[in-house]
Amino acid sequence: MLDNETRAQLKQYLELMEADIIFSASLAEDDNSKKVAEFLNEVLELSDKITLEKVILERTPSFEINPVDGKSGIAFAGLPMGHEFTSFILALLQVSGRPPKVESPIIDKIKEVTKSAHFETYVSLTCHNCPDVVQALNIMSVLNPHISHTMIEGSMYQDEVDQKKVMAVPTVFLNGEEFSSGRMTIEQILEKVVGPLSADQFENKDIFDVLVVGGGPAGGSAAIYAARKGIKTGMVVDTFGGQVLETLGIENMIGTPYTEGPQLMHQVEEHVNQYEVDIMKGQRAKDIRRNELIEVELENGAVLKSKTAILATGARWRSINVPGEKEFKNKGIAYCPHCDGPLFKGKDVAVIGGGNSGIEAAIDLAGLAKHVYVIEFLPELKADQILQQKLATLTNVTVILNAATKEITGTDQVEALTYVDRATEKETTINVAGVFILIGLMPNTEWLTDSVNLNSRGEIIVDRQGATNIPGVFAAGDCTDSAYKQIIISMGSGATAALGAFDYSIRN
Structure with a gap:
């Protein structure tokens, strides 16, 4: 064995x-x-x-x-x-x-x-x-x-x-x-x-030189670069690893032909731990403001103070916001084909989303499910051509284009999905036991709407140094208005923000 x-x-x-x-x-x-x-x-x-x-x-x-x-x-x-x-x-x-x-x-x-x-x-x-x-x-x-x-x-x-x-x-x-x-x-x-950890343990924290909010690839990279400058560095993380923990196969990390999300972020965490970084896990920030120092208020009421801050709160899977999505979450609604796919072996399932994530999910699920329906809102798939070619070889996959999901129905678990053909407005219902939703990411920035400047998509607006509109506050990764959302780009932007924060602290 x-x-x-x-x-x-x-x-x-x-x-x-x-x-x-x-x-x-x-x-x-x-x-x-x-x-x-x-x-x-x-x-x-x-x-x-x-x-x-x-x-x-x-x-x-x-x-x-x-x-x-x-x-x-x-x-x-x-x-x-x-x-x-x-x-x-x-x-x-x-x-x-x-x-x-x-x-x-x-x-x-x-x-x-x-x-x-x-x-x-x-x-x-x-x-x-x-x-x-x-x-x-x-x-x-x-x-x-x-x-x-x-x-x-x-x-x-x-x-x-x-x-x-x-x-x-x-x-x-x-x-x-x-x-x-x-x-x-x-x-x-x-x-x-x-109950939560007491806020008392945070009351006697020294003032940080840089405080990183977020523990994904951008946050990890920022912490490493900051700590290597010899400045007092802290991290506030809900879960170290962030959205990358939901990613299984990673084949575009330069110099590493193949790795997996949890393995990669475990290595990043071990790298961070080689430096004197104060990692505060299981904590969520709810406000940031500038007085004499940058103040980050946590949900437990504690307030951390720092000379500079780097926001690297990442993103989460975007919801489709149709009836049935919330009601059947974890009862047929899923976002991770690698985790939940085996539970649908021999059953009919739907994948909503025709980008790389959606088509990769459909390919994986085709090896387990009886039949896979790919529901794409646009008139064409947006996934890389190599993935589309692989999908086309699978006989138990049906691609439905130009379709708007209307609702997901069932009794105590998912039983069907109804979509509308955007060209003819015809409604069609397909019987499925599971619906995997993979339509992109949404930045985790709701708590920042009254502080830093955001664009229309809720992304933090940054300059070439990763600086926001608040002096001393920088941002990096998928929560920003970066053109592309990739792990390696997030790591690079984390390094940029850390260097920007360091240069700012020298000048001020």
């Missing part, structure tokens, strides 16, 4: 374990149990610090990773392969005694949970957002005996997925009730369970 390269890498990680652990496995004679047993036995062969015991758990097949003298609260129902293999490795190390990499305020917040909290996360092994949630909940389980967590591989427990009507991953249940759906950070989970 594990190839030689994976076995060698795993063996190196297992050597980092600090104490013996036990696989407490619930197995039977079915094919899925045999797969899990084969996986566990291959891991056992690589370390004498791991033993296996047979137990009866809530699900079969499943297994817990426990210390020899108790329970960790961590369980895996199914195979932790694909993107979840890292979650498995981290769980091994953390249960063995290696401390998780979380800051003390987060640890204190985790320990505030005093009532029993059992989390269950339904995942797809192709989902690159799921590991963030799985790893966060595993950390919480290791640090607090009141918390437990089970990762559930959706394909192995399809009956549960159907019964609970899970139509997006990751979907989390807390004590049997649906808790959340979609990627969440540990800070966001804790905020929902026990």
